[in-house]
Amino acid sequence: MxxxxxxxxxxxxxxxxxxxxxxxxxxxxxxxxxxxxxxxxxxxxxxxxxxxxxxxxxxxxxxxxxxxxxxxxxxxxxxxWHLLDPLMSEWMTGLVNLDPQLVRAIYAFRFSAEPTVARLAAQAATGDDITQLEAAFEGMRCSAGNPDARAQHIEFDVAFHDVIYQATHNLVWRQMGHLLRPSIMALVYRSQHDIKTLDDSLTRHRHVLDAIKAGDVNAADNAAREVLRRTAIDLGIV
Amino acid sequence: MxxxxxxxxxxxxxxxxxxxxxxxxxxxxxxxxxxxxxxxxxxxxxxxxxxxxxxxxxxxxxxxxxxxxxxxxxxxxxxxWHLLDPLMSEWMTGLVNLDPQLVRAIYAFRFSAEPTVARLAAQAATGDDITQLEAAFEGMRCSAGNPDARAQHIEFDVAFHDVIYQATHNLVWRQMGHLLRPSIMALVYRSQHDIKTLDDSLTRHRHVLDAIKAGDVNAADNAAREVLRRTAIDLGIV
DNA sequence: GTTGTTAAAATGTCTGACATTTAATAAGCT
DNA sequence: AGCTTATTAAATGTCAGACATTTTAACAAC
Missing domain, CATH: 1.10.10.10 (Winged helix-like DNA-binding domain superfamily/Winged helix DNA-binding domain)
Known part of the structure; x- marks a missing residue:
């Protein structure tokens, strides 16, 4: 080439x-x-x-x-490839042609890891973490379904998941939040967004928020699984 | 400075x-x-x-x-710090003065992640993976307790755990095997090695090997937890 | 045919000069 | 005095050109 x-x-x-x-x-x-x-x-x-x-x-x-x-x-x-290098995440964000194998690998990782991440967050989240999580959720809720606010919605979605990684308060897990942006953007580009699925997605996110807020590790684990199940459906990975 | x-x-x-x-x-x-x-x-x-x-x-x-x-x-x-940058792992290996906070963070990550990694490995491991895992285990067994073969023992220990990360056949998880060497070396430098603990550690490793070999995800999860519990004792993190 | 030599092509390195950015200092005005 | 504005100094960033080193390939000699 x-x-x-x-x-x-x-x-x-x-x-x-x-x-x-x-x-x-x-x-x-x-x-x-x-x-x-x-x-x-x-x-x-x-x-x-x-x-x-x-x-x-x-x-x-x-x-x-x-x-x-x-x-x-x-x-x-x-x-x-050093997929966890922050520069890589930056380079990947917004790429529509990203190799499907790579997208699937990142999803498979998130699917296996995020329940654990949510567990840890439920244990370690501070009041400030909760506040940030609620703000991100509120942002998602307000921008949902509005085609003019799609970019905003993505950012709130990324922020929501990133806060969870940050809330583990573990130096290693925190690094992995970088993977979220390219992964979530790839999702949005590849799935259709009717009101029904958006509403369903929001509900599942709220369950995660509630579980972490309550410090219920098992509920957080399950709720994170449900969010990712929704995502898998949207991506066509079933 | x-x-x-x-x-x-x-x-x-x-x-x-x-x-x-x-x-x-x-x-x-x-x-x-x-x-x-x-x-x-x-x-x-x-x-x-x-x-x-x-x-x-x-x-x-x-x-x-x-x-x-x-x-x-x-x-x-x-x-x-980009803890998952392979260069970082290389720089960290063999450092005795590594910040205790960092050692604990890496260990806490492994403790939360490796049961999941073992689950995935039990699902996805190929015959070749099993062979490598057995070779690493055999190496650990043979070099155990011999003060002249301590460096060898460390390498086999690292290899054992790394094979498990590799056996997930997930591009993201595979990157994280890099953390093992500095983490395991830090462990070895900080713990005493009487025959009894070494033997106990070996047994727990064998249980992981057996579970992955059998494709038993729950057993692999538990066995990995047991290995890390042993590690926690040796590190004095209880 | 195998081996040793040579030449070409690519990346790696060195050096000195210059550009750009930042912070501190001094000058000058109200 | 206090504020604003030039000036200067110091650090990193950039450039250009020559040279060093490593590898491959071609070619000659035996």
Whole structure:
């Protein structure tokens, strides 16, 4: 694959990294392929070699590519990607063409992990956590069904789940909240939104909120499962 | 804190990054402190500014520091660290002075997550996974109690748990196997190893192996809990 | 045909100069 | 005095060019 199909580029090395990363994430290159060389990239986007090297350094850190002196740059396979790197989440957000295998993997992870996360949150949530959770829920409720507020609704949805991860007050679990945004956006892009399913989804979210508020770990576990079951239906993963 | 207390440095930017990272991980600087400036670091370790910048770029990517033009380099707090970055795991392995709060956080994560991981492994493990798991267990058994084979024993222990993460065949869970090495090494350094506890630990590991082999998800869940309970005792977290 | 040498091509490194951003300082006005 | 505005200093960011190193491939010699 060549560079010609990629969109134009205005701005620094970060922007270039994002551009190239998103191309990799959507499968513009196959694992094992040789990636374009520094000078070609620099020529194509009219940027200095420095910028290219900085961008490629980010991609390397994220496990997307592998560089060796003399040989060149190779594209790594999906299993090597550092999915939990915050940069990856940033690059993935808003990608409609995200590999379905990846979307399913992230969902499978959430499905297995979030009941436990909800349990921990029910044990450890502070008053402040509850307040944030309620605010996020209220935001979801108000923006539900309004086509003009879809972006807002997504953000409140992400915030709701992220607060739960944060409420575990565990340094490791907290890192994983990053996966939520790309995952939830992928969901929204792939599912239809009639009033009935939205209302059902809201109800299930409220059950999670109530359980965490009550400190009922078993109820939180179950309620989180119900939310994800709803999600699975919407995604067509059954 | 100054650079003077740090060990000497031979080799490339990666080595320098590791050196500085380990200093940060063991609390040589407090969050919010200003980190030494590029030129000072370069002068102190007799390396080019390039090497310093590359090293600091790694630390930035890992969330350990934060750099802004004009202001300088600031040390970030533990909550901002990217604990799931593979580089972090590499930097943490073998650190005896690792912050106890961090060790406890990682352990608490494992305690909440690994039963679920074991469940998934019991569902998804292939014949090859089982073979690897048995090999790791056999390695643990043979090297148990032999003071000359302590390093080996650690590696087999890490491998045992890592295989379980791998056996979930989930791209996200697989990433988290990286946390095991630093976590297990921290455990070994902090606990005493009489024959009795070692034997008990081995037995509990075998129960996990058997449950996964049998595809019994509930047994795997319980057995994983038992292994971690043993670990908790050894760590003094009760 | 195998082996050793050479040449090309890619990434990695060094250096010095310059740009940009930020914070502190000093000047100048009301 | 107090506030605003230039100036300066110091740090990181960027650039350009030369050079080093590593790998692959071509080619020659035996």
């Amino acid at each position: 060549t560079l010609d199909t990629l969109p134009a580029h205005h701005g620094g090395a970060e922007h270039l990294a994002r551009l190239l990363a998103r191309a990799l994430l959507t499968g513009h290159w196959q694992p094992g392929d040789v990636f374009p060389k520094e000078l070609d990239i620099g020529k194509h986007f009219a940027v200095s070699r420095n910028q290219v090297r900085n961008a490629l350094a980010s991609l390397t850190a994220a496990g997307l590519i592998e560089r060796t002196a003399g040989r060149g740059t190779l594209v790594r396979e999906m299993g090597e | 100054t650079l003077d207390t740090l060990p000497a440095h031979h080799g490339g930017a990666e080595h320098l990054a590791r050196l500085l990272a380990r200093a940060l991980l063991t609390g040589h600087w407090q969050p919010g402190d200003v980190f030494p400036k590029e030129l000072d670091i370069g002068k102190h370790f007799a390396v080019s500014r390039n090497q310093v910048r590359n090293a600091l770029a790694s630390l930035t990517a890992a969330g350990l520091i934060e750099r802004t033009a004009g202001r300088g380099t600031l040390v970030r707090e533990m909550g901002e």
